[in-house]
Amino acid sequence: MSEKDQADLAAMERTEEPDLDRGMFEAWAAKMISNPDRAYRATFYVATIFFLVTTLFPFYWLLMVALTPRNRLSSVGVFTPGGFNPGAFVEIFTRLPFHRYIFNSFLIAVVATVIVLFVASLAGYVFGRLRFRAKNALLLGVLVTSFFPPAAFFVPLNRLFNQNIDILRPLMQDGSLYNTPYAIFIPLSALYLPLSIFILMTFYSQIPEGLEDAARVEGTTRLGALFRIIVPLSAPGVATAGVLTFITVYNEYFFSSLMTDGRPQSWAPMLEGILRFQGEFEVLFNLMAAASIVAVLPVAILVIVAQEKIVSGLTAGAVKE
Amino acid sequence: MASVTLQDITKRYEDVTAVDDMNLEIRDGEFITFVGPSGCGKSTTMETIAGLTLPTEGTISIGERDVTDLPPKDRGISMVFQNIALFPHMDVYENISFGLRLRKYDQEEIDRRVEQAADVVQLEGMMDRMPKEMSGGQRQRVAIARAIVREPDVFLMDEPLANLDAELRVHMRTQLQRLHRELDTTIIYVTHDQAQAMTMSDRIVVINGGVLQQVAPPLECYNEPANRFVAGFIGSPAMNFLEGEVVEGGFESEYTDIDFDPDTHGVTLGQDITVGIRPEDVFLEEDSHKAASPTKAFDAVVDVLEPMGKEMNAYLLFDRDVEASAEGRGEGQLLINLAPDTTIQEGDDIRIVMDRENVHLFDQASGEAITHSLE
Numbered sequence: 001m002s003e004k005d006q007a008d009l010a011a012m013e014r015t016e017e018p019d020l021d022r023g024m025f026e027a028w029a030a031k032m033i034s035n036p037d038r039a040y041r042a043t044f045y046v047a048t049i050f051f052l053v054t055t056l057f058p059f060y061w062l063l064m065v066a067l068t069p070r071n072r073l074s075s076v077g078v079f080t081p082g083g084f085n086p087g088a089f090v091e092i093f094t095r096l097p098f099h100r101y102i103f104n105s106f107l108i109a110v111v112a113t114v115i116v117l118f119v120a121s122l123a124g125y126v127f128g129r130l131r132f133r134a135k136n137a138l139l140l141g142v143l144v145t146s147f148f149p150p151a152a153f154f155v156p157l158n159r160l161f162n163q164n165i166d167i168l169r170p171l172m173q174d175g176s177l178y179n180t181p182y183a184i185f186i187p188l189s190a191l192y193l194p195l196s197i198f199i200l201m202t203f204y205s206q207i208p209e210g211l212e213d214a215a216r217v218e219g220t221t222r223l224g225a226l227f228r229i230i231v232p233l234s235a236p237g238v239a240t241a242g243v244l245t246f247i248t249v250y251n252e253y254f255f256s257s258l259m260t261d262g263r264p265q266s267w268a269p270m271l272e273g274i275l276r277f278q279g280e281f282e283v284l285f286n287l288m289a290a291a292s293i294v295a296v297l298p299v300a301i302l303v304i305v306a307q308e309k310i311v312s313g314l315t316a317g318a319v320k321e
Numbered sequence: 322m323a324s325v326t327l328q329d330i331t332k333r334y335e336d337v338t339a340v341d342d343m344n345l346e347i348r349d350g351e352f353i354t355f356v357g358p359s360g361c362g363k364s365t366t367m368e369t370i371a372g373l374t375l376p377t378e379g380t381i382s383i384g385e386r387d388v389t390d391l392p393p394k395d396r397g398i399s400m401v402f403q404n405i406a407l408f409p410h411m412d413v414y415e416n417i418s419f420g421l422r423l424r425k426y427d428q429e430e431i432d433r434r435v436e437q438a439a440d441v442v443q444l445e446g447m448m449d450r451m452p453k454e455m456s457g458g459q460r461q462r463v464a465i466a467r468a469i470v471r472e473p474d475v476f477l478m479d480e481p482l483a484n485l486d487a488e489l490r491v492h493m494r495t496q497l498q499r500l501h502r503e504l505d506t507t508i509i510y511v512t513h514d515q516a517q518a519m520t521m522s523d524r525i526v527v528i529n530g531g532v533l534q535q536v537a538p539p540l541e542c543y544n545e546p547a548n549r550f551v552a553g554f555i556g557s558p559a560m561n562f563l564e565g566e567v568v569e570g571g572f573e574s575e576y577t578d579i580d581f582d583p584d585t586h587g588v589t590l591g592q593d594i595t596v597g598i599r600p601e602d603v604f605l606e607e608d609s610h611k612a613a614s615p616t617k618a619f620d621a622v623v624d625v626l627e628p629m630g631k632e633m634n635a636y637l638l639f640d641r642d643v644e645a646s647a648e649g650r651g652e653g654q655l656l657i658n659l660a661p662d663t664t665i666q667e668g669d670d671i672r673i674v675m676d677r678e679n680v681h682l683f684d685q686a687s688g689e690a691i692t693h694s695l696e
Contacts, residue, residue, distance in 0.1 A: 208404060208406070210402045210403070210404045210405075210406035211406050211408060211409075213368075213371075213373050213393075213400070213402065213406065214400070214402055214406040214407075214408070215408070215419075216372075216373065216392070216393045216394060217371055217372075217373070217393045217394070217398065217399060217400045217477075218394070218399070218419050218420035218423065218467070218471075219394040219419075219420045219423035219424055219471075220394065220423060221392060221394070224423070229408055232410050233408075233409065233410055
């Protein structure tokens with residue numbers, strides 16, 4: 001046992017100093033000072049409970065609102081619903097094709113994630129594993145792109161996507177990208193690419209050079225080594241980048257609402273669907289709440305599936321052996 | 322099986338020349354070892370053969386094919402790496418069969434070859450282990466199996482034993498020699514350990530500072546080193562060097578002189594030369610009959626004795642005023658091998674002789690060998 005440990009122990013034994021008459025709070029503070037572990041534990045619980053309440057309570061309350069029948073919406077309590085009407089969860093699909101909205105968002109998010117992971121893998125490989133001139137300048141360039149607010153890109157992109165481009169005519173109706181999923185996932189992929197590039201760059205740079213060399217000698221190209229060796233070994237990083245991209249694109253509203261006219265068949269996203277329950281004379285909060293809960297499910301499932309990888313990716317990423 | 326030819330290979334990084342104008346012909350079926358100190362360019366040379374690095378200049382052929390611009394996978398080579406480089410997310414079977422699967426062999430052929438390769442390196446029954454569940458020696462054997470399973474023309478081994486413990490290293494050394502005998506394939510082996518180079522190779526290639534020093538069978542490098550670097554690098558403990566000048570009737574340095582006829586040994590009067598003598602070629606005066614042709618005796622002081630069991634190393638000083646250098650053997654110091662039962666003590670004054678047959682002379686300016694015997 002080191003000298004320091006012994007000193008600590010001595011301090012722990014000397015918990016009370018009887019000659020001082022302290023108030024309750026002072027005594028509690030003195031205990032914390034002599035035994036810091038208690039203080040750490042207490043802080044941990046306070047922080048955790050605060051965090052859980054702030055994140056989970058809105059969900060709980062959404063459920064309460066969703067269960068409240070439409071005509072009693074004004075009497076939703078803080079902890080209890082104003083009635084019991086699980087029918088809202090069915091009604092969201094009958095009143096509107098809400099499943100189509102979810103499908104739209106889901107598909108757009110999947111496509112964007114695949115594009116982002118593919119391109120970011122290539123970029124991450126180049127930035128993380130190769131040495132070349134102007135690497136830092138390029139990397140900075142990538143970073144700078146992500147500094148712009150998405151709104152800065154909106155006007156030019158909107159003009160572009162509303163343009164009738166003749167070459168696209170055989171592919172899509174009237175040759176414009178407006179009201180197609182392309183108008184959503186192309187800009188979104190580009191916007192969320194830098195973050196993924198940074199995550200993957202860090203991971204890919206950790207994979208020992210020898211493994212890539214071995215793969216290349218064994219018969220892969222550089223690309224083959226990337227996708228057969230480096231990517232599988234960076235699974236936590238890839239999962240992290242993938243899930244972050246998926247969630248952001250799935251929840252994205254700004255581009256997705258402006259690049260479509262809001263009808264489900266025009267690839268309007270899930271958020272647009274939720275807002276459609278807001279009529280001209282009445283806002284159907286119970287349906288909006290039910291729709292929100294349903295819309296969270298795909299992401300929740302994805303995160304639970306990928307959880308193990310993400311956690312190790314977020315925490316252990318930088319020091320991977 | 323194939324020969325390997327390096328022609329004018331130069332590899333320059335921004336301001337460093339890692340390999341300088343290397344010309345080398347490696348024969349079919351040969352076990353050849355690149356040896357040199359760390360950072361001498363031996364690994365870079367191997368990487369250019371493997372295709373992992375492209376040479377700045379020069380051409381490489383394997384067999385009759387010019388492979389200079391081919392990617393590693395098309396060169397007909399396989400490689401064992403210093404850090405073993407097994408794919409951690411694949412089990413032993415997947416690691417060994419990786420190259421075969423990429424080349425789309427049929428499953429039956431893959432199984433047959435994997436089994437055969439595993440048999441050679443004695444890995445039967447471990448096919449579904451993951452690399453992290455294996456010991457260093459087992460991993461190394463998997464790496465070797467992965468290399469031999471494709472039946473390549475040339476094997477490249479980059480310090481494959483460096484990360485193993487001493488006992489295993491000696492064991493694997495003999496394993497590799499056996500493997501070479503069985504496969505009869507060209508093996509190019511890189512090491513900084515001259516003992517591995519000496520024991521395994523048909524020929525060794527000594528490299529220093531990116532420049533080829535000598536290509537010769539191990540004993541030739543030992544007995545007839547081409548220059549002072551090879552003389553000092555090959556052999557352990559290393560050769561002793563004495564710096565001096567050619568004078569009338571022989572060699573003279575600050576501490577000693579050796580008589581020989583300058584005219585018949587290719588030196589000129591006044592030339593600065595270095596005398597090299599291996600520790601085992603120096604004897605006590607009373608043992609001078611062991612030398613084929615002893616020089617005249619000279620005085621020395623015993624500084625440190627190292628009993629090694631089968632022999633004894635004695636560090637000598639030419640006189641009591643010499644300061645023992647902290648950085649290796651300095652001027653005025655001499656290391657000799659003695660029989661283990663020699664009865665001398667540290668601090669004794671002794672008289673020693675050298676064996677003229679094994680005295681090497683090097684030109685001091687160029688380092689080139691002048692002669693390997695004063696007879």
